[in-house]
Amino acid sequence: MNAEAVSDIEYHEGISKAGTTVKAGIISSLKGINEIEAEIVSLVRNTVSNTLRATGTVAHEAVTITKDVVKGTIQATEEVGTGLILSTKSVAKGIVMGVSDVGGDVVTAASQTVKGAVKGAAGVGADVAMVARRTVDGVIEATKEIGGNVEEVAKVAVGGAIEAAGTIGNTAVKAVKDMLVGVVEGVKEIGGAALPKPRMAKGSPKEHASFTEGEAAGAFKARQKKSK
Numbered sequence: 001m002n003a004e005a006v007s008d009i010e011y012h013e014g015i016s017k018a019g020t021t022v023k024a025g026i027i028s029s030l031k032g033i034n035e036i037e038a039e040i041v042s043l044v045r046n047t048v049s050n051t052l053r054a055t056g057t058v059a060h061e062a063v064t065i066t067k068d069v070v071k072g073t074i075q076a077t078e079e080v081g082t083g084l085i086l087s088t089k090s091v092a093k094g095i096v097m098g099v100s101d102v103g104g105d106v107v108t109a110a111s112q113t114v115k116g117a118v119k120g121a122a123g124v125g126a127d128v129a130m131v132a133r134r135t136v137d138g139v140i141e142a143t144k145e146i147g148g149n150v151e152e153v154a155k156v157a158v159g160g161a162i163e164a165a166g167t168i169g170n171t172a173v174k175a176v177k178d179m180l181v182g183v184v185e186g187v188k189e190i191g192g193a194a195l196p197k198p199r200m201a202k203g204s205p206k207e208h209a210s211f212t213e214g215e216a217a218g219a220f221k222a223r224q225k226k227s228k
Helices: 003-055 058-080 084-101 106-123 128-146 150-166 170-180 213-227
Strands: none
Touching: 003 058, 003 084, 058 084, 058 106, 084 106, 084 128, 106 128, 106 150, 106 170, 128 150, 128 170, 150 170
16 A cells, blocks of 8 residues: 555544544534523523412513513623523523413513514624524424414514514614524414515425415316306
8 A cells, every 4th residue: 555545544534533523522512502501491481480470460470571581681691792692592482481381471472572582682783683583483492382372473473573673774674584584484374474475495385385275276266267
């Protein structure tokens, strides 16, 4: 075996070792991130539900507590200097689950959470669109886990994000809309409710169709009758 072949083998072995090291490090880091997110969800959920139980006036207090929790999140990440994009999903999820635990209005909580996060992100100079996306993901994920009305929550969450972005400026509105078009995939019939309809994705026409199969068939039959 010549020197060039030996050098080539050593090079590829080196890449393999480096790749393995990085892989292990990333897995460890991601596990750590998942644990942190789970802790934040648990912290927020317990804080919200316990506070609401103590006040005894869920309907009114839920809105106030939601706003306060979001403000606390913004202030915490501002003091630390990082983490807003990472934490907002977990915080949003915890708020919705905490409100649900005491029989509160999950839809209102979702809307307030998203609006607060978007405005708060703008206030500290964070990426508004990314914060909106993570927050909407969090409220939808929580709603799925508690067996709530995902379609309704998705509508108000997306609408709330766009409404809050509107108080910031047209650039923020466009960025938030562009970021949230993909979020509504898989949630029936909400694409046209608050957002411009996304383009038809290959292999998933049902997810983006503006009609159900039955509605489409009915419309087709109606056209046929008119044309006769």
